[in-house]
Amino acid sequence: MSPGVDPDRVLAGDRVAISRAISIVENDAPGAQLLLDGLFRKTGRAYRLGITGPPGAGKSTITSRLARYYRTQGRTVGILAVDPTSPFTGGALLGDRVRMGEVELDAGVFIRSMASRGSLGGLSRKATEAADILDAAGKDVILLETVGVGQSELDIARAADTTVVVLVPESGDSIQAMKAGLMEIADFFVLNKADRAGADQAVTGLQMILGFRASGAWSPAVLKTVASTGEGIVEVAQEVEAHRRYLEESGGLLHRRRLRLEDRIAGLVEDAVREQLWNAESRELLHRRAGEALGGGVTPYGAAGELVTLFRRDHRS
Numbered sequence: 682m683s684p685g686v687d688p689d690r691v692l693a694g695d696r697v698a699i700s701r702a703i704s705i706v707e708n709d710a711p712g713a714q715l716l717l718d719g720l721f722r723k724t725g726r727a728y729r730l731g732i733t734g735p736p737g738a739g740k741s742t743i744t745s746r747l748a749r750y751y752r753t754q755g756r757t758v759g760i761l762a763v764d765p766t767s768p769f770t771g772g773a774l775l776g777d778r779v780r781m782g783e784v785e786l787d788a789g790v791f792i793r794s795m796a797s798r799g800s801l802g803g804l805s806r807k808a809t810e811a812a813d814i815l816d817a818a819g820k821d822v823i824l825l826e827t828v829g830v831g832q833s834e835l836d837i838a839r840a841a842d843t844t845v846v847v848l849v850p851e852s853g854d855s856i857q858a859m860k861a862g863l864m865e866i867a868d869f870f871v872l873n874k875a876d877r878a879g880a881d882q883a884v885t886g887l888q889m890i891l892g893f894r895a896s897g898a899w900s901p902a903v904l905k906t907v908a909s910t911g912e913g914i915v916e917v918a919q920e921v922e923a924h925r926r927y928l929e930e931s932g933g934l935l936h937r938r939r940l941r942l943e944d945r946i947a948g949l950v951e952d953a954v955r956e957q958l959w960n961a962e963s964r965e966l967l968h969r970r971a972g973e974a975l976g977g978g979v980t981p982y983g984a985a986g987e988l989v990t991l992f993r994r995d996h997r998s
Contacts, residue, residue: 684719685710691818720814721813730823730844731844734848735848739874748760748784748822752784757821758789760790845868846869849877868924870903872906899924899927
């Protein structure tokens with residue numbers, strides 16, 4: 682089935698074609714899988730940087746400033762901002778295009794907002810697939826921005842080569858970070874709005890918490906920024922490059938990307954099996970057995986086993 686967009690135009694970096702391709706993938710339109718399959722062999726060159734943290738930490742401003750910095754280095758940038766609550770229209774980044782005003786009109790920057798579609802980690806598989814499109818289109822750096830929503834943050838860590846967690850000095854952020862699992866997935870931390878009172882104490886607190894983590898070859902740093910003025914952004918970009926060099930020299934980059942592909946393949950298999958499993962017959966059996974389970978006639982485990990047996994019967998080679 683035709684993917685509905687010319688892949689060659691995507692590969693050439695045509696902005697309209699890129700936008701159309703992401704829409705096709707995001708909406709599961711006919712030809713989406715064919716499109717992604719055709720583009721996959723052109724991926725792997727872009728470096729993927731995940732930026733996450735609690736709401737109000739200034740992630741959008743940091744993202745904008747980093748994009749601007751990379752452009753001064755002659756690198757092209759793709760930005761994917763993932764809203765954990767609702768879909769976007771019109772390409773608004775976390776509901777506010779003003780935050781991207783500095784780079785929005787730059788031909789070397791492509792900005793797209795997406796919905797998490799229920800993903801607890803704040804990053805949907807569709808966003809990862811959109812990153813593949815931007816990668817194939819020749820972007821040098823892809824910034825994946827998502828809100829840490831207090832659930833599993835593994836989505837962003839698995840989708841990115843380097844993950845940055847953004848916090849602010851206010852009391853409780855360090856504890857919130859620990860509860861949300863952010864401490865475990867960060868390759869380094871950025872304490873934004875560092876011109877506020879308590880910034881130095883917050884840095885010290887984070888460093889103390891990090892001291893309890895198992896030591897390794899890479900030790901996450903805590904950097905201070907005032908993103909509204911651009912202070913500290915160069916240092917953030919330099920830390921990203923330092924982490925990239927570490928991953929490349931240690932073999933960690935290939936390892937992370939292999940795990941990312943394992944997750945992708947497993948997810949595709951699970952989706953395919955789920956689609957085949959829930960046909961009219963199995964749904965009717967599910968409805969009947971649920972009613973019987975209410976009366977104690979069967980247990981959920983027995984009903985599940987029966988459904989698996991039905992699936993195997995229907996798909997026995």
